[in-house]
Amino acid sequence: LFRMLFRKLTKDVYRYLQKCVETHKEFNLSLAVKHNTITNGLKYSLATGNWGDQKKSMSSKAGVSQVLNRYTYASTLSHLRRCNTPLGREGKIAKPRQLHNTHWGMVCPAETPEGQACGLVKNLSLMSCISVGSLSAPVIEFLEEWGLESLEENAHSSTPCTKVFVNGVWMGVHRDPTNLVKTLKKLRRKDDINAEVSVVRDIRERELRLYTDAGRVCRPLFIVENQQLLMQKVHIENLNRAKEERAEEERKKAEGIEEPEDPDDPPPPRYEYQWENLIKDGVIELLDAEEEETVMICMTPEDLENSRLQ
Numbered sequence: 001l002f003r004m005l006f007r008k009l010t011k012d013v014y015r016y017l018q019k020c021v022e023t024h025k026e027f028n029l030s031l032a033v034k035h036n037t038i039t040n041g042l043k044y045s046l047a048t049g050n051w052g053d054q055k056k057s058m059s060s061k062a063g064v065s066q067v068l069n070r071y072t073y074a075s076t077l078s079h080l081r082r083c084n085t086p087l088g089r090e091g092k093i094a095k096p097r098q099l100h101n102t103h104w105g106m107v108c109p110a111e112t113p114e115g116q117a118c119g120l121v122k123n124l125s126l127m128s129c130i131s132v133g134s135l136s137a138p139v140i141e142f143l144e145e146w147g148l149e150s151l152e153e154n155a156h157s158s159t160p161c162t163k164v165f166v167n168g169v170w171m172g173v174h175r176d177p178t179n180l181v182k183t184l185k186k187l188r189r190k191d192d193i194n195a196e197v198s199v200v201r202d203i204r205e206r207e208l209r210l211y212t213d214a215g216r217v218c219r220p221l222f223i224v225e226n227q228q229l230l231m232q233k234v235h236i237e238n239l240n241r242a243k244e245e246r247a248e249e250e251r252k253k254a255e256g257i258e259e260p261e262d263p264d265d266p267p268p269p270r271y272e273y274q275w276e277n278l279i280k281d282g283v284i285e286l287l288d289a290e291e292e293e294t295v296m297i298c299m300t301p302e303d304l305e306n307s308r309l310q
Helices: 002-023 036-048 073-080 137-145 177-189 233-255 275-280 301-309
Strands: 082-084 121-123 162-166 169-174 198-202 207-211 217-222 284-288
Touching (some): 137 169, 177 198, 177 207, 233 275
Parallel strands (some): 162 207
Antiparallel strands (some): 082 121, 162 169, 198 207, 217 284
16 A cells, blocks of 8 residues: 555656656755655545555555444454455355354354344454464474485385474474474473474375465464463462552552652563464464364363363
8 A cells, every 4th residue: 555655656756756857846855745645545545445546546545444343342342353355245155154163262253143144243252362473484493303304215105204394394203292292392392493384294194294384274272291281370369460550550550650760770571471482382372273173171170070080
């Protein structure tokens, strides 16, 4: 959008300069550069949602920016997590509107409009998030260090190996996939590789698929080891402490209380413990729909209790 508006601005300057040359007038920079071109163009696009030139509004994208719904708190949350399937609303096709098994935990099964857009406009569940993508280079580097064999070396080998794919590209083969998957998950929980990296092992097809790309829907799950939840009381206390300190700071700000700063005795830094810290501490991990199919998930803490008793 900015590129298009800037091009329009330079065209206007070019036309003005041409006119000045033809009429032998003096070139005036303040008249040549219309400073409102970019401002008004951006304002128009953000106000109407028509992403493009005002004069070519028929060919521009519609609904890119929308006015946030503030009717109730719930409707604001719903509007923020809305996702649209780019299909025509006219056809009465049932298949794309139906719920799919992979939507479980990722998409709300009930929150969808009535009428034509039913099932085409979905809402993400409150805890799920879309991966923003990270570099695949650190993962590939780790694989090379951890015994990944190239395809040339292994072309005529008869021993069974597991194929390793990174973002759909076949990188090589590995002889000990169980150990590799275990190590990759450990590294992800320690925050050595990005928390959004997905590790999928298909035992039947003898494949290990790693994804670091953007656009995958992930949902957070508590990590369980040896039938024990890794989330402890100390983590809850840390979250509560950070929340109380933030609330206290906001209260002081609202009341206008400002403590005088002593250069010899600076105030202690505010205690920060948030969602990101839980992921870094290896208490919670983000799983996408494909990896979710390869793990055991229990629905409630009671299920965990029952499995321990068996």
